[in-house]
Amino acid sequence: MRAIAFVKSILDPEAPPGAIRFDAGKALGDVPQVLGPYEGNALELAVQIAEASQGEFRAVALGGPEQEAGLRKALALGAAQAMRVDVPSGFHDPLDTARQLKAAADALGGADVYLFGRQAGDWDQGVTAGLFAGLAGLPLVPLVQAAEVAGAGLKVRREIAGGYEEGEIAVPCVLSASNGPGTLLRLPKVKDVMLANRKPIELRAGAQSGAGFRVSDLKASVTSRAGRRIEGDLKAQAEGLAQELRRAIPGIGGGA
Amino acid sequence: MTPHRVVYWNIPGHAWMYLPFAILVIVFGYGVYRRYRVWSIGQRRPLGPLRPRLGRLLRHAGLQSRVVKRRMQGYAHVALAVAFGLLFIGTLVVMLNSDFGLPVMQGAFYLWFESFTLDVAGLAGIIALCVFLWRRYGLKPKGLSRQWPDFFVPFSLLVILITGFMLQSLRIYATHDPWGGYSFVGYALASLWGALHLGIPAALVIHRSLWWFHLLLAFSFLAAIPYSKLFHLFTGPLAIFLSEPTRASGLDSPNLETAERLGANFLSDLTVKDLVDLDACTECGRCQDVCPAFASGKPLSPKQLILDLREHAHTRPSEPLQLAIKDETLFACTTCRACQEACPVDIEHVPKIVAMRRFRAMEEGEIPAGLAEAVQGIEERGHPFRGSQASRTTWMDGLGIHEWEPGTPCDTLLWVGCAGAFDPRAQKAARALANLLLSMGEDVQVLGRRESCTGDPARRAGQEYLYQIQAQQNVELLQQVAPRRIVTMCPHCLQQIKNEYRDFGADFEVVHHSEYLSTALITGRISRAAGGKRVTYHDPCYLGRYNGVIDAPREVLAGAGMDLTEMPRHGTDSFCCGAGGGWAFREEGAPRVNRLRAKEAVDTGAEVVATACPFCLNMMSDGVRAEGGAEVQDIAEILWEQVSSTLVKD
Amino acid sequence: MMRVGALVRGDDQSALEVLSLARALGGDAAETYLILAAPAAQHAAAGAARAVVLEGIADADPAQLLAAAQALIGAAPPDVLLIPDGPLFEAVGAQLAGSIDRPAARDVGSVAIEDGRLQIVKGAFGGKAEVTLDAGEGAVLGVRQGAHQADELPQAAPQVLEFAQPAPLLSGRRAVRDASGEDLGRAKVIVSGGRGLGSAEAYRSLREVANLLGGALGASRAAVDEGWASPSQQVGITGQKVAPEVYLAIGISGASQHLSGMSGSKVVIAVNRDDKAPIFAAADVGVVADWQALWPELRRALAGG
Numbered sequence A: 001m002r003a004i005a006f007v008k009s010i011l012d013p014e015a016p017p018g019a020i021r022f023d024a025g026k027a028l029g030d031v032p033q034v035l036g037p038y039e040g041n042a043l044e045l046a047v048q049i050a051e052a053s054q055g056e057f058r059a060v061a062l063g064g065p066e067q068e069a070g071l072r073k074a075l076a077l078g079a080a081q082a083m084r085v086d087v088p089s090g091f092h093d094p095l096d097t098a099r100q101l102k103a104a105a106d107a108l109g110g111a112d113v114y115l116f117g118r119q120a121g122d123w124d125q126g127v128t129a130g131l132f133a134g135l136a137g138l139p140l141v142p143l144v145q146a147a148e149v150a151g152a153g154l155k156v157r158r159e160i161a162g163g164y165e166e167g168e169i170a171v172p173c174v175l176s177a178s179n180g181p182g183t184l185l186r187l188p189k190v191k192d193v194m195l196a197n198r199k200p201i202e203l204r205a206g207a208q209s210g211a212g213f214r215v216s217d218l219k220a221s222v223t224s225r226a227g228r229r230i231e232g233d234l235k236a237q238a239e240g241l242a243q244e245l246r247r248a249i250p251g252i253g254g255g256a
Numbered sequence B: 001m002t003p004h005r006v007v008y009w010n011i012p013g014h015a016w017m018y019l020p021f022a023i024l025v026i027v028f029g030y031g032v033y034r035r036y037r038v039w040s041i042g043q044r045r046p047l048g049p050l051r052p053r054l055g056r057l058l059r060h061a062g063l064q065s066r067v068v069k070r071r072m073q074g075y076a077h078v079a080l081a082v083a084f085g086l087l088f089i090g091t092l093v094v095m096l097n098s099d100f101g102l103p104v105m106q107g108a109f110y111l112w113f114e115s116f117t118l119d120v121a122g123l124a125g126i127i128a129l130c131v132f133l134w135r136r137y138g139l140k141p142k143g144l145s146r147q148w149p150d151f152f153v154p155f156s157l158l159v160i161l162i163t164g165f166m167l168q169s170l171r172i173y174a175t176h177d178p179w180g181g182y183s184f185v186g187y188a189l190a191s192l193w194g195a196l197h198l199g200i201p202a203a204l205v206i207h208r209s210l211w212w213f214h215l216l217l218a219f220s221f222l223a224a225i226p227y228s229k230l231f232h233l234f235t236g237p238l239a240i241f242l243s244e245p246t247r248a249s250g251l252d253s254p255n256l257e258t259a260e261r262l263g264a265n266f267l268s269d270l271t272v273k274d275l276v277d278l279d280a281c282t283e284c285g286r287c288q289d290v291c292p293a294f295a296s297g298k299p300l301s302p303k304q305l306i307l308d309l310r311e312h313a314h315t316r317p318s319e320p321l322q323l324a325i326k327d328e329t330l331f332a333c334t335t336c337r338a339c340q341e342a343c344p345v346d347i348e349h350v351p352k353i354v355a356m357r358r359f360r361a362m363e364e365g366e367i368p369a370g371l372a373e374a375v376q377g378i379e380e381r382g383h384p385f386r387g388s389q390a391s392r393t394t395w396m397d398g399l400g401i402h403e404w405e406p407g408t409p410c411d412t413l414l415w416v417g418c419a420g421a422f423d424p425r426a427q428k429a430a431r432a433l434a435n436l437l438l439s440m441g442e443d444v445q446v447l448g449r450r451e452s453c454t455g456d457p458a459r460r461a462g463q464e465y466l467y468q469i470q471a472q473q474n475v476e477l478l479q480q481v482a483p484r485r486i487v488t489m490c491p492h493c494l495q496q497i498k499n500e501y502r503d504f505g506a507d508f509e510v511v512h513h514s515e516y517l518s519t520a521l522i523t524g525r526i527s528r529a530a531g532g533k534r535v536t537y538h539d540p541c542y543l544g545r546y547n548g549v550i551d552a553p554r555e556v557l558a559g560a561g562m563d564l565t566e567m568p569r570h571g572t573d574s575f576c577c578g579a580g581g582g583w584a585f586r587e588e589g590a591p592r593v594n595r596l597r598a599k600e601a602v603d604t605g606a607e608v609v610a611t612a613c614p615f616c617l618n619m620m621s622d623g624v625r626a627e628g629g630a631e632v633q634d635i636a637e638i639l640w641e642q643v644s645s646t647l648v649k650d
Numbered sequence C: 001m002m003r004v005g006a007l008v009r010g011d012d013q014s015a016l017e018v019l020s021l022a023r024a025l026g027g028d029a030a031e032t033y034l035i036l037a038a039p040a041a042q043h044a045a046a047g048a049a050r051a052v053v054l055e056g057i058a059d060a061d062p063a064q065l066l067a068a069a070q071a072l073i074g075a076a077p078p079d080v081l082l083i084p085d086g087p088l089f090e091a092v093g094a095q096l097a098g099s100i101d102r103p104a105a106r107d108v109g110s111v112a113i114e115d116g117r118l119q120i121v122k123g124a125f126g127g128k129a130e131v132t133l134d135a136g137e138g139a140v141l142g143v144r145q146g147a148h149q150a151d152e153l154p155q156a157a158p159q160v161l162e163f164a165q166p167a168p169l170l171s172g173r174r175a176v177r178d179a180s181g182e183d184l185g186r187a188k189v190i191v192s193g194g195r196g197l198g199s200a201e202a203y204r205s206l207r208e209v210a211n212l213l214g215g216a217l218g219a220s221r222a223a224v225d226e227g228w229a230s231p232s233q234q235v236g237i238t239g240q241k242v243a244p245e246v247y248l249a250i251g252i253s254g255a256s257q258h259l260s261g262m263s264g265s266k267v268v269i270a271v272n273r274d275d276k277a278p279i280f281a282a283a284d285v286g287v288v289a290d291w292q293a294l295w296p297e298l299r300r301a302l303a304g305g
């Protein structure tokens, strides 16, 4: 089976508050660029599917040079090819993104399985997989927690309210990956990292389309509560906390 | 008449003994060759200066300074070694006399050395062997195995010594040796024969057969040496000679770009020294007795590790090492080096463990959970503390410490370390240290957001590639900063910047904060305080054993007016807190190492448990709390508390 | 003039909000579509114009929902299509948009039409920021729950379309409820744990807390990734959005993505050993302590009273 994983790198989503500034429609900060965690889940699925079917997978990202973090990781995990669709860093219209990713995928010869992360942690759009599936006219399995090769198709597990659903789907199809028991990204082997650092990342010129969404304003959102601390030694803290809980939740155990 | 004795008395065809002797030489030679063949496939490392190596050889092999640390069996071992040494010389003397015709077996030398001294030696040997057998089979300590070679070796030595005395006594009895009294043991036995009315012809027959038996037993024994743990007679000193004579890393920094294999998965990936080590182990169990992993029930015994590798080397030398050593074993080690410190023949366990970890981590991507996240954190964020929402400088908010700016000079650089910057408990220690430095009027600077992990957790996890990247970057940065001196509160950072970064061109003056503070107390830049509490001090492995800093932290505590009570295991014999080797980032099942150490600390009755490492600080805090004990503080916190309260009082 | 439409499923609060928003933007001309599960009678009140009834679909099946949505909007889709952000949007929103060549956005807080151009405000950077987008002349939008008032809607029975229901997305499908399958959305009290708990065993201690407090068990993404909690327990921007009376966060740093899921809680109480953890800035009551050490004391305090 052939798979394509779309791997987006983002400013470290675990960066401390304030480390990312928002200025003139851009997000700036002295923060490392990392593969988005859900894109990591997608990459893991690509590795598994390629391994199990003795097939191969490729990795594609759209953006500026900052996208190399994820593409290198994909190469280290065995991607047969890595391609960056070269467009300026920063916000990009989601429909146009999906279109350009589709064109890049076609240029790579297409695939049986297209893998996206459910949501990238920068603009939190969470729509690229769906748009891609809609454009390509392929079925979309949202929120995949695990997938395995079953005959000519896939057996997948997807998140539903309060649990999950399992079943089979034919290829070609699009999966949006979520975190779950079967999607935790593995560590690349160092040998492969070293080799990957020598492999090329192909560049594909991005198309300039003026249409679609444009950022007209970006500002930090402030939500904060005037927190009160419960001080003292452990015992005092525990008692203070218990009191607080009793006040907030009428009718819980022990006195009150 | 000059005192003497007839050599080969009563043994007519004694020349026949050269037949078994030739066999002995061949068998012995083949045994050595077989071992040598395995050693020779190892990686060669340059020896470097010989003086420190020879010094160590004299102390550890000649004076057996580590052996005698265990009083009873240590002295017994020395007695046995000296006894057999003397007996061996005695035998050479016989050879000189008979084969080279030198008449040395006479006169005072004969009486006082060949007779008296050798009897003393023989007797001492018998006593030592009895001590060994009694310990192994009477006391049954955990570290010693009780398989049949364990019995056979001392038992046959005992038989050799006893038959030796019997021969002597029979000769004295049959020849009425006028100088028999000098051989006091043989003489006493001879009178026993008299009392038993043993006939002279019978004595001659017994003597002759016993002589051959004694000879053949001794030869077989010698021939068996290269095939048994007694080989340590030769390999022990060799291992001592080849061992890393300084306290630097003991880990090599391979060129990963050109290495055919990353890390070790075959014997040929280990060094010659590593392979000699396998044959040097005496199976004494000292390493196992001090190993925190073993003590807390993890599937690692440093002794067994060596023996498993030895078995592997002898039975399937071309198979992967993974067959011999399981991952759980490999990753259980805290790299505390207690085993290496205890080993009488300077076997180096940690470099082997790390070499094998390197293979697992780099070739196969296997790093235990928790540690893997930490390593990934170093790669992505430059620190191993996943989830920390602090920045490199949060800890020093409001303290007024300067961040170094490129192009400006730097006198004292405070290398904070990731723990000091990101771990909430260690941040407090970092603040106390910064306050102390500021109160001395020191112009301290930090690297702030330019500081990055030294890579120590990655190196210990086997992720050498990431480590080397971190090391190179840090060395370059530090060379650019060119501080007059670097002070750090983390023994792991100290070990890196001071010792292990040398392989990457570093040559900085680096001191641990304990050293810096103790000097400041001596020179009066910090005034001494009085009226402190009862304290005990936990020596961090990377400070004490790795870097030999034992007194400085104690001087700081004394300067803070604290009253120190030592734990049973301290100084270079300290017991690990359980954080090393990447364990600070892993979830450890019960029983946990830190609980064992914390109990020892709490049992001293101290009100405060002091330490001088941010990782120990956390581990000991957890452990001591669970043991229901005292407060755990860094020495800097203790000193700052004492000093600042004096300042307020003044 | 922009044509505005709304696609909803059932008549829960979020559906009513979106229908109201569509009327607010598009007036009486707003086109409203309703997907119903059979039996459908009680849904007449939703005030939608056209409806499709799906038979026997328990879990939001993407293939069936998509087909229903496509049948409802027909060949001439409205310029702006509003969908409640949640399971329905997850299942069909973006794919529908792609199939009709429209851009899409979700987590949309406010929608306005200015000079014939769509202006939307949505969350970004895990809730650290708000971005205002000029969304051009048309889009499919997932509207954040609670972002718009539910107004009084006209009562009219929708026109129910004939609909050939396709097979579900997955064949041989089997739904599995999580063992801990609590409905976090409805819980009054939620006890949530994060990576700071350090072990599965420590996470299990929260079960006891939840029992003592009569609450449900939540988790951060990190706790899910560690395997201590199941994905359906995840609270946050890509997990459940919850708004209980009391939210107790233990060993959770308070990453913005997590806060986005629970900031509507009435009282937030946080336990964390790091006094600088951002969770404290989002909490009403903070306890700086190590959970392992605090827990035995708290158990005693709660039992003793």
Ligand SMILES: Cc1cc2nc3c(=O)[nH]c(=O)nc-3n(C[C@H](O)[C@H](O)[C@H](O)COP(=O)(O)OP(=O)(O)OC[C@H]3O[C@@H](n4cnc5c(N)ncnc54)[C@H](O)[C@@H]3O)c2cc1C
Residues within 6 Å of the ligand: A013, A014, A036, A037, A038, A119, A120, A121, A122, B386, B387, B388, B389, C126, C193, C194, C195, C196, C197, C198, C219, C220, C221, C222, C223, C234, C235, C236, C237, C238, C239, C240, C250, C251, C252, C253, C254, C255, C256, C257, C258, C261, C271, C272, C273, C274, C277, C289, C290, C291, C292
């Ligand atoms: C697109 C995207 C979507 C995401 N969606 C979600 C989401 O829906 N939900 C979500 O939760 N996350 C989400 N995340 C992940 C999020 O960024 C954080 O990584 C995650 O929330 C961190 O979980 P945590 O707080 O449990 O772990 P950490 O951030 O690692 O925090 C652990 C905390 O525990 C504290 N601690 C440690 N030991 C103790 C102790 N003994 N006692 C008390 N406290 C202790 C530490 O001080 C620390 O603050 C998302 C990320 C992205 C990029």
Ligand code: SF4
Residues within 6 Å of the ligand: B287, B290, B291, B292, B293, B294, B300, B301, B302, B332, B333, B334, B335, B336, B337, B338, B339, B340, B349, B350
């Ligand atoms: S270094 Fe420490 S933990 Fe490792 S084997 Fe030696 S004694 Fe045991």
Ligand code: SF4
Residues within 6 Å of the ligand: B280, B281, B282, B283, B284, B285, B286, B287, B288, B302, B303, B306, B339, B342, B343, B344, B345, B346, B347
């Ligand atoms: S390795 Fe050293 S300490 Fe351990 S059993 Fe062998 S000789 Fe003794």
